[in-house]
Amino acid sequence: MPSFEVIGGNKLKGEITPQGAxxxxxxxxxxxxxxxxxxxxxxxxxxxxxxxxxxxxxxxxxxxxxxxxxxxxxxxxxxxxxxxxxxxxxxxxxxxxxxxxxxxxxxxxxxxxxxxxxxxxxxxxxxxxxxxxxxxxxxxxxxxxxxxxxxxxxxxxxxxxxxxxxxxxxxxxxxxxxxxxxxxxxxxxxxxxxxxxxxxxxxxxxxxxxxxxxxxxxxxxxxxxxxxxxxxxxMLPDMIEVGSFIGLAAMTQSEIRIKNAGLKDLGIIPEKFAQLGIQMEFQNDDILVPAQDSYEISTYLDGGILTIYDNPWPGFTPDLLSIVLVVATQAVGSVLIHQKMFESRLFFTDKLIDMGAQIILCDPHRATVIGLGRKHQLRGITMTSPDIRAGQALLIAALSAQGKSTIQNIEQIDRGYQYIEQRLNALGADITRI
The missing domain is CATH 3.65.10.10 (Enolpyruvate transferase domain)
Known part of the structure; x- marks a missing residue:
């Protein structure tokens, strides 16, 4: 089976257009x-x-x-x-x-x-x-x-x-x-x-x-x-790709313009990433994510820890919770991720913990992420992609990590993301298909 070999730590820059949904x-x-x-x-x-x-x-x-x-x-x-x-x-x-x-x-x-x-x-x-x-x-x-x-x-x-x-x-x-x-x-x-x-x-x-x-x-x-x-x-632009690229820009401290993002059909997706402290500029139908040294997770008005959970539309899509979880690992602050709809989607967190992330897997549906605030960079490891969305989340983690990561079973990623290594390499990523 093919794998991705990823050299992390590169800052990316440029434009990317999401695929069809x-x-x-x-x-x-x-x-x-x-x-x-x-x-x-x-x-x-x-x-x-x-x-x-x-x-x-x-x-x-x-x-x-x-x-x-x-x-x-x-x-x-x-x-x-x-x-x-x-x-x-x-x-x-x-x-x-x-x-x-x-x-x-x-x-x-x-x-x-x-x-x-x-x-x-x-x-x-x-x-x-x-x-x-x-x-x-x-x-x-x-x-x-x-x-x-x-x-x-x-x-x-x-x-x-x-x-x-x-x-x-x-x-x-x-x-x-x-x-x-x-x-x-x-x-x-x-x-x-x-x-x-x-x-x-x-x-x-x-x-x-x-x-x-x-x-x-x-x-x-x-x-x-x-x-x-x-x-x-x-067909519409793929909102899951749009969210993935927002998270990628934040994790790698990169400036990325997401072209023709289909803003009117994204619902609360930009709002949820803004709650993680990610800055975005909306220009016509594009999203510009500027390079940020750090981003800080919001808290509730009473000071309580933010909870991000999935819900049927117009709630937050479950397909982006894996991305949100990874992005939170390098934020300042803490967040509770509550995956209500699928009981096995958080089981990829063990790979992130091996990379140095601070995550408490509470049960099959909930994980608490304590953001590292970039004080400790994730480290590259060998890991396996369990599903489409977790695979893309692990790829984002690998691109932000120190050293080399190997992601196996990337056929899962190929099921949902077209030419992903070519498109990200055009932004300055270092991904090789083995």
Missing amino acids: KNEALQVISAVLLTSEEIIIHNIPDIRDVNLQIELLAELGVKVNRINRHTCSFKADNVDLEYFASEAFRYKGGKLRGSVMIAGPMLGRFHKAFIPKPGGDKIGRRRLDTHIVGFEKLGTEFIYHSESSFFELKTEQLKGTYMLLDEPSVTGTANIVMAAVFAEGTTTIYNAACEPYIQQLCKMLVRMGANINGIGSNLLTIEGVEILHGTTHT
């Missing part, structure tokens, strides 16, 4: 199955998970024309339903979590779907109940084949209904919406996720001819239609 890509690319007409999607991130999803659609019979590495046209006018039920689909679909997003469009348009046991990050339980229960409420029958870990779903006709989701799952909401656009009658989804990625998907579906109201809220109303048409769609 990974989490949006897996949804909108799946939505091409809802029509037989051509759909063109721009700003696609050239990363492993998204490329696997595109390959999966091609094997399903979707005509894929890769105009360039970031623009694709899709035409699902001859979908192979037999392949969908095959062992080959179960094997390939099981390698990435995004494969579950195919179920909603297939149910809506073809009235049957299969879901393999999904792959992806090993960050705790990521159940499919919200998806399956939502499909059931729309009139779907499902059978679980335990010997192959395969869900089979089928329906004569989806029927619109009211549903209150047990959790505002982003993928669950997207999947149910894509099925409901073809359901007979009205579907009301309460406690729906309302992330910018869901808004993007819904806006794309509306351009295709869907009837969706309440976009941007947690109450979506969908009037079923009989047919959808082609469209052109451009």
Whole structure:
């Protein structure tokens, strides 16, 4: 398996543009199955998970024309339903979590779907109940084949209904919406996720001819239609990359301009990094992070230690808590990181402790970081990337550390960040792919 060899301690400088949003890509690319007409999607991130999803659609019979590495046209006018039920689909679909997003469009348009046991990050339980229960409420029958870990779903006709989701799952909401656009009658989804990625998907579906109201809220109303048409769609910048670059600039005392950051869709992300003491200037749609010798964590008005925790949108995204935790290790002050949504995402802190960070892992969900205030620089070590976001956090730690670090299992990083060593080396980093 490839590794990164990182020589830390370099100050970076320059401009970097975030890639297209990974989490949006897996949804909108799946939505091409809802029509037989051509759909063109721009700003696609050239990363492993998204490329696997595109390959999966091609094997399903979707005509894929890769105009360039970031623009694709899709035409699902001859979908192979037999392949969908095959062992080959179960094997390939099981390698990435995004494969579950195919179920909603297939149910809506073809009235049957299969879901393999999904792959992806090993960050705790990521159940499919919200998806399956939502499909059931729309009139779907499902059978679980335990010997192959395969869900089979089928329906004569989806029927619109009211549903209150047990959790505002982003993928669950997207999947149910894509099925409901073809359901007979009205579907009301309460406690729906309302992330910018869901808004993007819904806006794309509306351009295709869907009837969706309440976009941007947690109450979506969908009037079923009989047919959808082609469209052109451009994906948002990846907010997780934007947050990662803010943290990188602070940790390495670098001046970095984040170009075309999609400021209006970042929610409270800049505010959370500002609470760590990181200075930022907002210029048009760019974020300029100036070089800072130090940054100090805010406290509450009563002097209490700051707590940063994840919440469904418009709360703080769980995908950036790993970055916040790493950035806090060199701040002045202390912070409690509370990862509510996934019970294994803080387990990479042992690597940071080995690098010299002062972190108390309270339990699977909480870690207290005592900032070193740059009095002691982190030291380079050999470590392994456990998941996409922790991998990027460890890369940032290595770039700020003294000496050489080796990061193994970087395929995890490649799943979420395109050409990352090339882009950071252009800013002055010293990263070699081994």
